[in-house]
Amino acid sequence: xxxxxxxxxxxxxxxxxxxxxxxxxxxxxxxxxxxxxxxxxxxxxxxxxxxxxxxxxxxxxxxxxxxxxxxxxxxxxxxxxxxxxxxxxxxxxxxxxxxxxx
Numbered sequence: 794x795x796x797x798x799x800x801x802x803x804x805x806x807x808x809x810x811x812x813x814x815x816x817x818x819x820x821x822x823x824x825x826x827x828x829x830x831x832x833x834x835x836x837x838x839x840x841x842x843x844x845x846x847x848x849x850x851x852x853x854x855x856x857x858x859x860x861x862x863x864x865x866x867x868x869x870x871x872x873x874x875x876x877x878x879x880x881x882x883x884x885x886x887x888x889x890x891x892x893x894x895x
Contacts, residue, residue: 807832860890 795801808830845855861872862879869879869886871894879889 805832805834862886862890
């Protein structure tokens with residue numbers, strides 16, 4: 794949450810053009826970024842996938858699921874399901890994700 798142009802998206806994803814909107818290839822491109830310019834999301838993904846790889850090397854089976862829910866005003870939509878409406882409140886959106894629907 795913050796003022797337009799304050800750097801929210803840059804903080805989360807890194808420099809402009811790193812993850813083209815609506816592109817499945819974009820996900821790979823921003824994950825492949827290296828250096829200090831990377832945002833929070835690629836760093837978090839790297840940490841999670843490294844932990845899964847380490848556990849796999851120890852013979853531990855893991856599974857990873859991802860949800861991508863947008864909060865805009867009072868509406869919440871699932872961006873991985875074509876922008877389907879998830880709920881009209883934060884509680885409904887949280888329940889949607891926690892129940893495994895996302």
